[in-house]
Amino acid sequence: RALLLYQSLGPTTLALPQMALGLLPRIRGSCLSLLLLLSVCALSCSPSRLERSPLDPAECSTTPTAHPQSLSRSSVTRNSQRQGDRPHEGLVLNVLTLREITPNLERHLALFEEESGAHVIVHGRDFGELYGQIDVELRSGENSILDAFIFPPQFLVDFTTRGEFGLEALTSRVTSDERIEWLDIFSFFRRFNSVGLDGQVYTIPLDGDIHALYYRSDILARNSLPVPRTWPELLDVARQLNGQDFNDDGIPDYPVCLARGRRFQAGYFLLNIAAPYLQRSGTEEGFMFDAQTMEPLVREEGFVRAVEIYMQLREYGPPLHWNVVEVMEYMAAGGCALAPSWANIGPMSRDTRASNFSTWDKMGVSLLPGTEEVWDRTDKHWIRCSEDLSQCPLADTDGVNVAPLAANGGWAGGIPAAISEARRNAAYAFLSFMSSPQQSNEDVLSGDALDPYRAGHFHLERWVASGFSEQAARNQIDGWKATLSHPNVAADLRTSGSDE
DSSP, X not given: OOOOEEOTTSSOEEOOOTTGGXXXXXXXXXXXXXXHHHHHHHHHHOSSGGGOOOSOGGGXXXXXXXSOSOOOHHHHHHHHHHHOOXXXXXXXXXXXXXXXXXXXXXXXXXXXXXXXXXXXXXXXXXXXXXXXXXXXXXXXXXXXXXXXXXXXXXGHHHHTSSGGGSBOOOHHHHHTOTTTOGGGBOHHHHHHTTBOTTSOBOOEEOOOBOOEEEXXXXXXXXXXXXXXXXXXXXXXXXXXXXXXXXXXXXSOOEEEOOOOOTTTTTHHHHHHHHHHHHOOSOGGGOSSBOTTTOOBSTTSHHHHHHHHHHHHHGGGSOOTTOOHHHHHHHHHTTOEEEEXXXXXXXXXXXXXXXXXXXXXXXXXXXXXXXXXXXXXXXXXXXXXXXXXXXXXXXXXXXXXXXXXXXXXXXXXXXXXXXXXXXXXXXXXXXXHHHHSHHHHHHHHTTTSSOOOOBGGGGOHHHHHHTTOOHHHHHHHHHXXXXXXXXXXXXXXXXXXXXXX
16 A cells, blocks of 8 residues: 555645554454445335434443434324424434443433434444444445444545545535534644545544643652653653652552553553654654655654663553553552543543542643654754754754654544435534534543543633632643644554554
């Protein structure tokens, strides 16, 4: 396959064979035959859209009483007569997403159905099933059983380069949609999560997956240590904190919590360190390939330096087998001093208020550490940013170059281009509703799977209303706003053939 360089502001997209670094999970297509059979069966047995059955009733996610597993024509007709004229009256929408995201969708279904007249059935699947099922449905064209898919941006290239058997372009919809408040979404997510190779918008962001540094402000203050601004500083802080008890249980804890379990997104924690050594001029520069030759940069000195730091940090963290969720939970419970991670740790710490040891007012957030030196991949030498800031145009005034990693980038929703206009309109209404500030603020503060991606997600009063103290909210809001708006965000991979 051709390798394509992702330029967030340009026409191309970063690509890497799926084998590289083992960063992306392999997507299995083991359910393809079954799903195709179900599609054909549903089409042959159901004379109209109103009688289409869920793909798998046993696995559909709906609220207990308001959202039955299937909906007959007669019940839809009675509801239509009773509830009056609503824009999508009587339609049944089938939405496919990751199983862990279903609670976020479910909490809003009753309100959307009341407003729109449509009935929504959410199909939660494991990650390894998503690509194959979306692929089958898109290839089914107008006969697709599904009306919307919520998936990671790694799939976007494949699903937007197949014409009528791909996703609908949504550019005209988002530009004329007042509800969605498109420009409130941080620009990185509007581009990376949503825009295809042709510059068209194809998906609606519902999540913003990017790493920042969580830190225990009380532990750093007790040891007279600053929040580390560079990766060598973080390593030094870890050494000084080694052997201390951070949650008052009498057992030494971990200075730095990195998730290193295989097949649990462990590669992101190495890329956190590599990105600022190799990317200094903005997202479009990239840090994994040479833009001219498409040679991978993993053998460059900047990447080698990152590996050396990562190997040393292993001495100060949890066991090798710990996955992302275990690390988040342990940090939230007070067992770590520092943790590069997604935004879920904040709500988790808020929810420890009633526990024996609470971190809810002790947790701060800052930009990921950066580097004082960057590797010049062209002339093959180190540049010290403080000596010539023009060589590091996005570094701070002290010459620290930061490149926050968009680890996964965030989940977004798309619509099959070939289904009927009525179904596409209803599906778009659902995605717009879910992404709108009114609904998404609740989702990103819930502590579930979805993280902030809008400027409007950081209003102090909303955080306080969700259970944070004012000080605890302030400790985290500024760090996340600086991270999500940073001009040097390092993009994750978007690749053709992401199922391979």
